[in-house]
Amino acid sequence: DSGVTQTPKHLITATGQRVTLRCSPRSGDLSVYWYQQSLDQGLQFLIQYYNGEERAKGNILERFSAQQFPDLHSELNLSSLELGDSALYFCASSVDLRGTDTQYFGPGTRLTVL
Amino acid sequence: AQTVTQSQPEMSVQEAETVTLSCTYDTSESDYYLFWYKQPPSRQMILVIRQEAYKQQNATENRFSVNFQKAAKSFSLKISDSQLGDAAMYFCAYRSGGAQKLVFGQGTRLTINP
Secondary structure (H helix, E strand, O other), rough: OOOEEEEEEEEOOOOOOOOEEEEEEOOOOEEEEEEEOOOOEEEEEEEEEEEEEEEEEEOOOOOEEEEEEEOEEEEEEEOOOHHHHOOOEEEEOOOOOOOOOOOOOOOOOOEOOO | OOOEEEEEEEEEEOOOOOEEEEEEOOOOOEEEEEEEEEOOOOOEEEEEEEOOOOOOOOOOOOOOOEEOOOOOEEEEHHHOOOOOOHEEEEEEEEEEEEOOOEOOOOEEEEEEHH
């Protein structure tokens, strides 16, 4: 158990819908990362937040957005869902921004878009 | 942009034997970190081992060790005394010293034969 929690574990929805994925980082971790794992794209970095502020953006679609709240939990919002958005979405957290900091991954949320 | 390549989509090894998984990366930076993550059937991403580029000594964690060849930009993972629980997807990952996002390879599926 990494200490990072993600809810829900599984999510099944229809095209065009909107969903919210939730992540709670390890106690004391200030930085949160979101990654997407799909069959065709592999594991890709989406976005990073540090202490409530967006820090870095990767291959995140405009239909996707995220935020980190004062209690440091984070939410990833996916809207106008398409079949291709079906994937495993991981949240990871690290203590700070030092290069030596390790990212610990949550169990992931499996999103299925029908 | 940095890239990570794992040229072996699948590998298999007999239980108790040794296996080496290959990884190469491309970067122009001098400050970076390399990682091996394990993803068992549960889909959890588990950190196996980490190597700082500035360290010449190869990292070791119990039965897991790396062969870090900086000039060749190679970072292989050796698993000694393979166990059934080592069966998983293994991902090589790169992280710049100046950024926090992980760049992953395509993964190698490791099968352990009893």
